[in-house]
Amino acid sequence: MPAGRFGQRRPSMLLRASVDFFFGSRLQMDDRSTLNDRLPVIVVGAGPAGLRFSQRLHALCPALPLHLIGAEARAPYDRVRLSSALAGDCDWASLEQGWALPEHPGLQWSPGVKVTAIDRNAHQVVLAGGDTLRYRQLVLATGSTPHVPNIPGTDLPGVYRFRDARDAEQLSARRVRSRRIVVLGGGLLGLEAARAMRRFNTDITLVEHSDRLMSRQLDITAAALLHEQVRALGLKVIVDDGALALHGRHAVQSVALRSGRSLPADTVIIATGIVPNTALALASGLPIGRGIKVDDQLRTGDPDIFAIGECAEHDGVVYGLVAPCLEQGAVAASVIAGTPARYRGSVDxxxxxxxxxxxxxxxxxxxxxxxxxxxxxxxxxxxxxxxxxxxxxxxxxxxxxxxxxxxxxxxxxxxxxxxxxxxxxxxxxxxxxxxxxxxxxxxxxxxxxxxxxxxxxxxxxxxxxxxxxxxxxxxxxxxxxxxxxxxxxxxxxxxxxxxxGAPYRPEPVRGATPLLGMAALASLVAALITLLPGVPYVAEWSSQGWRWDALWRDGFIKQVTGFSLAGLAVAALVLSLRKRIARLAFGHFALWRNLHVALGLAAVGALLLHTGGRLGHGVNALLMGIFLLLIIAGGAAAVLAATEHRLAPAQAKRLRGGLNWLHILAFWPLPVLLGFHVLKTYYY
Ligand SMILES: Cc1cc2nc3c(=O)[nH]c(=O)nc-3n(C[C@H](O)[C@H](O)[C@H](O)COP(=O)(O)OP(=O)(O)OC[C@H]3O[C@@H](n4cnc5c(N)ncnc54)[C@H](O)[C@@H]3O)c2cc1C
The missing domain is CATH 3.30.390.30 (FAD/NAD-linked reductase, C-terminal dimerisation domain)
Structure with a gap:
């Protein structure tokens, strides 16, 4: 069964309430002397750097009020493993594990809130809705945004970036429909995106403007070896070339290259680098280079404002990997906590x-x-x-x-x-x-x-x-x-x-036990219906009492069981849209998956009641066969999802992909066959 996405959460509390929480609702100027002690350290950006800083500062000074503000409307998550989740190598929900802030009255977290300005004189930040929050110290951990090349067509539908969970969810929904993907950029991110989007029936081409893959990291020999191995896995790689324009009428259809070639594409992923988010700092007059300039204590030009992570520039270097960002977060926390600490740069x-x-x-x-x-x-x-x-x-x-x-x-x-x-x-x-x-x-x-x-x-x-x-x-x-x-x-x-001293053993997916039970039962019943003869009709006619074969003789009961079966199948289909439509990404995926399987199990029960296990003839036999295939393939995929922690990851992934496809393919002829079945029933 497919991997799930992790839940989105709306901001947990009103910002006004947070202002009141820290400062009281009627702040008087006379209170100034005590105010500074109660003002929070405000962190802008809940990515790895902002989060590491907050966790560390809270561990060092639990009494210090801290307010973490993040523009993304979801719980903090592990950005580095987004491509693993997109590729189906791990559960989306697992990205949140270990990234939560500790529960503490002095620790506040506001997701889905954007800071739009810094008023350095008033020691406050301005939020998107116009609210202001005062800070004791401010930490900018605003990260980066994808660099989008200045070429026509980058705003066409079908063109994606790969930076955050929203991008990954959109790509996940897109993945099933894509047949020709062009990834612009053959660096770490481009390769990760190509890896994650790989499917047996999808043609993926990586376009890299320099002479090799991962040119920032590898020499020519290593890159050539990587190139060979990437090609051996079915990906096409074009180096020394770049995109001139993306073409398409209503959505992207092709990529025109500098060399004059044109690559057909229904999906384009832009992975051509990142740009540090420095706008806030720039507008407030802080010194900026490629990033926000900081000293060895991660202080910007303002002693009360710090910058950490991908938005910061230390000693002329802006880091684009997670380890230096985490290191900077820890150092800044120590500095603010009053523990001597210095950041001396990181080795990428x-x-x-x-x-x-x-x-x-x-x-x-x-x-x-x-x-x-x-x-x-x-x-x-x-x-x-x-x-x-x-x-x-x-x-x-x-x-x-x-x-x-x-x-x-x-x-x-x-x-x-x-x-x-x-x-x-x-x-x-x-x-x-x-x-x-x-x-x-x-x-x-x-x-x-x-x-x-x-x-x-x-x-x-x-x-x-x-x-x-x-x-x-x-x-x-x-x-x-x-x-x-x-x-x-x-x-x-x-x-x-x-x-x-123990080998690595992955853990089962959430809700694995009920999933396994329901899926195994559904597959077993469907297999028995396929293999065993149907339930016989009552041998002797009697006018006394209720005869159980009325289930298949009484037209009204047949209609009830038939429409229940169709209703259950439609409900199961609607639930499966949770994976395909990014907007529906609420609630934990494991719950949706288990509901989907429960509906499948109920549908097998309804099928048994409706047919008595008889396979029928003509269109009915075809309909029955396809329906049983749908249930058996879906049930087997769910059994695999519940037990795949016991298998080798590559083997589990291959098997799961095959079963999911069989399940989806078996679904397609069903509406038409069902239409015929209903027509035939009422016509005759
Ligand atoms: C798909 C992918 C795979 C990666 N793989 C690896 C890898 O294998 N190894 C590795 O070392 N690195 C990897 N990286 C890079 C790594 O994720 C980054 O280095 C790291 O996330 C940077 O952390 P950060 O906190 O500085 O910035 P970010 O992670 O960008 O977080 C910044 C946060 O600040 C928020 N924000 C920005 N402006 C505002 C504002 N005005 N108000 C409120 N919030 C704001 C943003 O929404 C964002 O959530 C990968 C990145 C991606 C996208």
């Missing part, structure tokens, strides 16, 4: 699975450094799709990039981030075997040095995790709860499991 590190291929890069990039600035160590194993390149300067590791699985990767990325020394023995071992450390040290995470970062997103080290294990955290969930490790991209989950 990316590790992601593109389709089935691991791609990684951290630290210095060979093409963006002066010639001769770095020495290079290369390990190649083309037969197994492995390529690893280390950059070093003055005996220390400065960069790593490559393609293919590598057990030592988290440790190697950490070594780059720490600028660790690389000895001659290590160089020799790396060139020969692609390993930096002896096999005995790499085998178990528990054997890694305590300072090695295990979760790159949250910066949690092996030492911190081991302390948590020693303090009684014996499950991955407990480790995540205590340390925050694995709560962002999740790629370190196997490492946590290795540390706990």
């Amino acid at each position: 590190g990316t590790r992601l699975k593109v389709m089935k291929t691991t791609v990684f890069a951290a630290g210095a990039h060979p093409d963006r450094s002066a010639t001769g600035a770095f020495g290079s160590l290369i390990f190649k194993d083309p037969a197994n799709g492995h390529y690893r390149r280390l950059l070093h300067a003055r005996g220390r590791l400065a960069g790593v990039l490559g393609v293919g699985d590598w057990a030592e990767l988290p440790r190697a990325m950490d070594a780059v981030q720490q600028g660790q020394r690389i000895g001659w023995g290590q160089r020799w071992r790396f060139r020969r075997s692609g390993q930096l450390w002896p096999a005995t040290e790499s085998a178990s995470v528990a054997a890694w040095p305590a300072g090695t970062t295990v979760c790159n997103c949250t910066g949690v080290t092996r030492g911190t995790l081991s302390e948590a294990v020693a303090a009684g955290c014996t499950t991955r969930a407990a480790l995540a709860e205590r340390t925050r490790a694995s709560t962002v991209c999740g790629s370190c989950i196997p490492l946590l499991e290795s540390l706990l």
Whole structure:
């Protein structure tokens, strides 16, 4: 069964109430002396940076009032895993896990509210409705918006961006109908989008203007290897070319390229980079470069205003990955809490699975450094799709990039981030075997040095995790709860499991037990109807009492059971629209899915009452066959959804895709056949 979306929530309280909560409804100027103590720290933007800041500040100073304001009208969620949810690799609801703010009277959260201006003199922010809120300190965590190329046609229907949950929901609804998708941008986001939109019957072309995929991270050899592996998975890749215009009358139909080619497209996804959201800061006169300029304490030009995350520019660098944003959030929280802290910049590190291929890069990039600035160590194993390149300067590791699985990767990325020394023995071992450390040290995470970062997103080290294990955290969930490790991209989950000494076991979907029971019963009854002869009519005629075969003899009862069956089928169909129409994304998806299956089960019951299990002849037999196929395929897909945590993810995904398609295909002829059936019944 399909993956679900996570629920939207409207703002939980009136902003006016929040003003009253913090300041009292009749604020007098005489109250000024006590006012500053009661003013909240206001955070604008509930993305990873804003949320990390809020969680950290609350942990450090629980008594300090804090107000988190976010323009997105939903609970905070894990943006990094949006593509996994879109691809069906994880449940949409799981994106919210671990991202909630603690319940506390001093902590306030206003979703769906946009800050439109900052009045620095009055120490207040202006909200979209015109309300104002005063702040003690203001933290800008406004992130970025997608960069949209300045070409005609980007506003046509069928053209999408991929930045937030709304975009992902729209793409999810679109995915079923798309046959030709063009993704503009062959960077991290473009590849993620292409991966997520992949289906067996969809033609996807990636267009990248530079000479290679992921040019910001990879060198030419690694990019060529990735290119091959992406193509082997059925995606088309065009490099050294770009879009000139998007064409279409009522919706996008084609993409015109600089080279003169025209690519037919019913869907275009723009993934051509991001632009930091600096408008608020700019309008209030704060110094701006590519982002909002900040010092080592993440302060902007105004000592009471901080900027963190993708909207901030530190030391000339604007970061576009989640780990630096989280790090900045933690540092700003410490500074505001009065704990000495300094942000010294981050080493950008990316590790992601593109389709089935691991791609990684951290630290210095060979093409963006002066010639001769770095020495290079290369390990190649083309037969197994492995390529690893280390950059070093003055005996220390400065960069790593490559393609293919590598057990030592988290440790190697950490070594780059720490600028660790690389000895001659290590160089020799790396060139020969692609390993930096002896096999005995790499085998178990528990054997890694305590300072090695295990979760790159949250910066949690092996030492911190081991302390948590020693303090009684014996499950991955407990480790995540205590340390925050694995709560962002999740790629370190196997490492946590290795540390706990247990293999990684995914958890069942919400409502799995009733789902399994209902789906198995529906499939079983449908299979029995198919295989067994129908319920016999009563053998001897009698005028005494009620005869149960009146169910199939009495015209009125037949009509009641027939229309009930049709009604149940239509209701089940309407419920399934929850997945296809983004606007219907309310309520938890698991509930909708279970209701859909419950209606399917009720429909099988109605079918049994209506037909007595007889398959019929002609159109009736066809109708019956298609209906039973619909139930069996849908039931099997639901059984799979309830049990897929026991299967290998790739296998589960393939099976689920096939069964869902069979379920959908079986539905299409039903309305016509049903029409014939009704006509035939009434005509005769
Ligand atoms: C699909 C996808 C996949 C990604 N994958 C990875 C990955 O694998 N690894 C990785 O490291 N990074 C990845 N990233 C990047 C990562 O998500 C970002 O680096 C991170 O989200 C930045 O966090 P932020 O809090 O600075 O900004 P954002 O996440 O952009 O959050 C900013 C928030 O502020 C809100 N806001 C903006 N202006 C206002 C206003 N005026 N008033 C109120 N609210 C406002 C916005 O609505 C938004 O919710 C991915 C991004 C996407 C979109």
